[in-house]
Amino acid sequence: xxxxxxxxxxxxxxxxxxxxxxxxxxxxxxxxxxxxxxxxxxxxxxxxxxxxxxxxxxxxxxxxxxxxxxxxxxxxxxxxxxxxxxxxxxxxxxxxxxxxxxxxxxxxxxxxxxxxxxxxxxxxxxxxxxxxxxxxxxxxxxxxxxxxxxxxxxxxxxxxxxxxxxxxxxxxxxxxxxxxxxxxxxxxxxxxxxxxxxxxxxxxxxxxxxxxxxxxxxxxxxxxxxxxxxxxxxxxxxxxxxxxxxxxxxxxxxxxxxxxxxxxxxxxxxxxxxxxxxxxxxxxxxxxxxxxxxxxxxxxxxxxxxxxxxxxxxxxxxxxxxxxxxxxxxxxxx
Amino acid sequence: xxxxxxxxxxxxxxxxxxxxxxxxxxxxxxxxxxxxxxxxxxxxxxxxxxxxxxxxxxxxxxxxxxxxxxxxxxxxxxxxxxxxxxxxxxxxxxxxxxxxxxxxxxxxxxxxxxxxxxxxxxxxxxxxxxxxxxxxxxxxxxxxxxxxxxxxxxxxxxxxxxxxxxxxxxxxxxxxxxxxxxxxxxxxxxxxxxxxxxxxxxxxxxxxxxxxxxxxxxxxxxxxxxxxxxxxxxxxxxxxxxxxxxxxxxxxxxxxxxxxxxxxxxxxxxxxxxxxxxxxxxxxxxxxxxxxxxxxxxxxxxxxxxxxxxxxxxxxxxxxxxxxxxxxxxxxxxxxxxxxxxxxxxxxxxxxxxxxxxxxxxxxxxxxxxxxxxxxxxxxxxxxxxxxxxxxxxxxxxxxxxxxxxxxxxxxxxxxxxxxxxxxxxxxxxxxxxxxxxxxxxxxxxxxxxxxxxxxxxxxxxxxxxxxxxxxxxxxxxxxxxxxxxxxxxxxxxxxxxxxxxxxxxxxxxxxxxxxxxxxxxxxxxxxxxxxxxxxxxxxxxxxxxxxxxxxxxxxxxxxxxxxxxxxxxxxxxxxxxxxxxxxxxxxxxxxxxxxxxx
Numbered sequence: 001x002x003x004x005x006x007x008x009x010x011x012x013x014x015x016x017x018x019x020x021x022x023x024x025x026x027x028x029x030x031x032x033x034x035x036x037x038x039x040x041x042x043x044x045x046x047x048x049x050x051x052x053x054x055x056x057x058x059x060x061x062x063x064x065x066x067x068x069x070x071x072x073x074x075x076x077x078x079x080x081x082x083x084x085x086x087x088x089x090x091x092x093x094x095x096x097x098x099x100x101x102x103x104x105x106x107x108x109x110x111x112x113x114x115x116x117x118x119x120x121x122x123x124x125x126x127x128x129x130x131x132x133x134x135x136x137x138x139x140x141x142x143x144x145x146x147x148x149x150x151x152x153x154x155x156x157x158x159x160x161x162x163x164x165x166x167x168x169x170x171x172x173x174x175x176x177x178x179x180x181x182x183x184x185x186x187x188x189x190x191x192x193x194x195x196x197x198x199x200x201x202x203x204x205x206x207x208x209x210x211x212x213x214x215x216x217x218x219x220x221x222x223x224x225x226x227x228x229x230x231x232x233x234x235x236x237x238x239x240x241x242x243x244x245x246x247x248x249x250x251x252x253x254x255x256x257x258x259x260x261x262x263x264x265x266x267x268x269x270x271x272x273x274x275x276x277x278x279x280x281x282x283x284x285x286x287x288x289x290x291x292x293x294x295x296x297x298x299x300x301x302x303x304x305x306x307x308x309x310x311x312x313x314x315x316x317x318x319x320x321x322x323x324x325x326x327x328x329x330x331x332x333x334x
Numbered sequence: 335x336x337x338x339x340x341x342x343x344x345x346x347x348x349x350x351x352x353x354x355x356x357x358x359x360x361x362x363x364x365x366x367x368x369x370x371x372x373x374x375x376x377x378x379x380x381x382x383x384x385x386x387x388x389x390x391x392x393x394x395x396x397x398x399x400x401x402x403x404x405x406x407x408x409x410x411x412x413x414x415x416x417x418x419x420x421x422x423x424x425x426x427x428x429x430x431x432x433x434x435x436x437x438x439x440x441x442x443x444x445x446x447x448x449x450x451x452x453x454x455x456x457x458x459x460x461x462x463x464x465x466x467x468x469x470x471x472x473x474x475x476x477x478x479x480x481x482x483x484x485x486x487x488x489x490x491x492x493x494x495x496x497x498x499x500x501x502x503x504x505x506x507x508x509x510x511x512x513x514x515x516x517x518x519x520x521x522x523x524x525x526x527x528x529x530x531x532x533x534x535x536x537x538x539x540x541x542x543x544x545x546x547x548x549x550x551x552x553x554x555x556x557x558x559x560x561x562x563x564x565x566x567x568x569x570x571x572x573x574x575x576x577x578x579x580x581x582x583x584x585x586x587x588x589x590x591x592x593x594x595x596x597x598x599x600x601x602x603x604x605x606x607x608x609x610x611x612x613x614x615x616x617x618x619x620x621x622x623x624x625x626x627x628x629x630x631x632x633x634x635x636x637x638x639x640x641x642x643x644x645x646x647x648x649x650x651x652x653x654x655x656x657x658x659x660x661x662x663x664x665x666x667x668x669x670x671x672x673x674x675x676x677x678x679x680x681x682x683x684x685x686x687x688x689x690x691x692x693x694x695x696x697x698x699x700x701x702x703x704x705x706x707x708x709x710x711x712x713x714x715x716x717x718x719x720x721x722x723x724x725x726x727x728x729x730x731x732x733x734x735x736x737x738x739x740x741x742x743x744x745x746x747x748x749x750x751x752x753x754x755x756x757x758x759x760x761x762x763x764x765x766x767x768x769x770x771x772x773x774x775x776x777x778x779x780x781x782x783x784x785x786x787x788x789x790x791x792x793x794x795x796x797x798x799x800x801x802x803x804x805x806x807x808x809x810x811x812x813x814x815x816x817x818x819x820x821x822x823x824x825x826x827x828x829x830x831x832x833x834x835x836x837x838x839x840x841x842x843x844x845x846x847x848x849x850x851x852x853x854x855x856x857x858x859x860x861x862x863x864x865x866x867x868x869x870x871x872x873x874x875x876x877x878x879x880x881x882x883x884x885x886x887x888x889x890x891x892x893x894x895x896x897x898x899x900x901x902x903x904x905x906x907x908x909x910x911x912x913x914x915x916x917x918x919x920x921x922x923x924x925x926x927x928x929x930x931x932x933x
């Protein structure tokens with residue numbers, strides 16, 4: 001990262017009110033963008049994160065170009081790919097010109113397309129859940145902080161209540177009930193219902209952290225002079241919240257979001273890992289870990305690519321979060 | 335033993351941790367390589383043919399037990415087990431791990447004597463022989479041996495055996511086998527009415543049912559003839575219990591021993607130690623030896639954990655073994671490729687047979703059931719459950735471990751282990767049921783999820799539409815046990831309680847037993863099958879009945895198709911290099927600890 005001293009433009013962290021030699025009016029957003037572009041780690045992370053999202057979106061395209069799909073059991077249909085114990089015959093987990101990332105043990109599916117589709121499943125769920133969590137968290141946190149009093153008290157206790165729920169256990173306990181409510185006992189549970197249920201659970205039990213954080217921020221902000229001034233001039237609460245408070249909350253919101261998304265990706269993976277959540281044959285990143293952790297004694301290659309992808313993704317996203325925060329608020333730079 | 339032990343495997347929780355650790359270790363290894371090892375490294379593959387089973391005589395029933403070569407006294411054996419034992423009370427024991435465990439401290443009227451080649455003889459254990467029958471097989475008389483003693487030195491009498499059987503009528507004795515009680519006092523659970531509180535209120539069964547004329551004689555008066563009584567009396571609950579040591583439910587944690595070992599220290603759910611029972615007399619026991627000083631059993635060892643430790647063969651694990659933990663499927667190759675394990679492992683056929691049941695209340699068209707049977711990819715299913723060392727292709731409804739077994743193959747599974755979609759499709763077409771929806775239920779475990787992938791794929795290739803229902807594995811048995819369940823096909827495993835087919839055909843395919851929780855999972859109710867069952871059950875000679883059972887099993891499979899057999903389970907056991915005398919127990923399907931010694 002560049003040090004603040006090398007960034008001549010960064011003079012203040014608030015409105016660019018100080019006129020300099022060539023007077024250019026820049027919004028905080030533009031300023032942030034200029035700072036961000038100079039942060040090499042941030043840019044690299046951003047490229048990686050974008051790459052993951054692209055891969056997720058373009059999974060069917062990749063599968064088509066590559067000529068394999070994630071559900072076909074190549075190893076079972078072609079003799080000679082798996083040995084009698086179900087492991088790939090070729091070295092390095094069956095990596096070959098035909099199967100670039102190798103073959104899945106016992107089922108003999110293609111690891112590359114499994115991974116790409118698995119990322120797609122996990123990212124889709126995590127991204128939607130993150131969005132919902134952040135919106136809910138902001139709404140409830142700011143409301144509680146701004147209104148205070150009884151509203152704050154009850155919302156606070158409600159948050160406490162939800163925080164006391166163990167996420168994974170609740171999921172394990174509630175999903176069968178949900179499924180039996182919506183699905184006929186003679187029909188398969190549709191994958192979209194599983195996805196929606198997962199998102200709902202991640203959402204309902206995931207927004208409290210950000211709400212608490214913002215409530216605290218708003219509590220301190222609302223006593224500041226500029227808010228008081230707005231109130232004196234007769235601004236409506238809605239205007240105060242959106243125009244006075246929210247712009248000052250972007251930093252925590254963005255940082256929380258960038259931390260939450262990889263956390264939810266791992267949470268989703270964790271749920272699949274313990275055997276709930278998404279089931280076969282829908283490809284899933286977390287399930288690949290669960291299997292990989294089992295197979296590594298005999299086929300370590302199988303966990304290599306999903307593991308590497310997950311680490312790269314989580315690290316990149318966290319670094320991106322750091323950089324975005326730094327760009328918004330250079331004072332916090334190390 | 336009737337329901338096979340749950341094969342759920344380890345689950346891990348540290349996703350990121352595992353991923354991190356593994357990425358650090360490079361990807362250079364891996365690659366299964368070619369064939370791997372050959373199958374059984376044990377002393378022979380013919381252990382389960384029917385000629386290996388016989389009834390022993392009085393001489394066979396006399397102790398001491400034969401000693402393996404090189405056996406000597408002393409030492410401690412470390413036993414690694416995954417699941418804690420639910421019961422030590424012999425009256426409550428039915429599952430493989432506890433059946434093996436009770437061999438050390440509990441004796442039954444009869445028992446299984448197993449020689450080095452795996453031949454099984456039913457011999458007298460507490461009794462002098464396998465019993466003498468009269469009244470056309472309805473009355474069975476057993477005489478107790480001289481010199482039998484409890485762990486406190488007091489003699490074992492016929493009254494102790496009476497107490498042991500009568501307490502099975504008490505309401506808390508729910509988990510054990512019920513053969514003897516039902517034969518004496520009535521089908522189902524109606525036998526409990528004969529002695530509602532067991533012997534605890536001073537009441538006893540009348541001598542017209544269970545007679546103990548003196549200290550040495552026990553006489554059973556069954557309601558019907560039962561030729562296989564010597565097998566039923568080998569179950570762990572048909573033995574002696576000392577009345578003033580009987581603590582009812584608490585007996586589960588502190589059984590009073592009459593075998594070569596007694597409970598030393600028991601931390602429920604954590605560990606269990608057996609120490610020598612000094613009052614056990616080897617001259618009375620044809621089955622058991624008492625070589626080692628101590629067995630130290632600890633629980634909570636997943637299959638990978640126990641396999642890794644036994645393979646490493648270090649420290650106390652050198653004298654380590656497991657009653658029931660198999661070699662983890664993902665480590666099978668590693669173990670087979672390690673030549674040092676050759677003399678300390680076996681791969682043997684268990685009595686458990688896995689089938690996919692067809693719910694005959696819902697799949698009424700036999701052509702649809704036949705199509706399902708043809709389409710079922712048994713070979714691919716075996717690959718998912720652990721491959722060549724975990725299962726052996728099954729072609730008919732009897733396990734090869736059952737007396738009378740013949741390798742008949744009505745659905746051509748040997749030739750096409752992965753199913754015959756063309757034939758299945760043709761049958762469906764003939765029935766006009768193309769695109770037939772099949773509700774396929776499976777227990778939601780990682781292995782069964784993978785099995786569901788291959789089954790769904792195979793059925794869809796044959797022209798079915800599959801609705802998969804994953805069922806929480808904790809409620810799985812109850813869900814499929816419901817007589818009015820809404821599923822079409824589901825897997826079950828069943829092991830014969832003794833190697834006679836009556837313990838398979840009767841509970842699984844007798845239509846008169848259909849009820850919630852009963853084991854006729856396919857709901858087959860064919861009057862000609864039912865009458866055949868009655869006819870063969872009445873044959874007084876077990877050996878003569880065996881081929882008849884096989885014929886009936888084939889008739890059921892070809893004429894009714896209530897299920898398709900998939901595989902017979904194999905047990906792959908590994909133990910430490912410091913142990914000798916470990917052998918296979920073909921009836922219980924696991925390692926036999928009764929002759930184990932420390933080298």
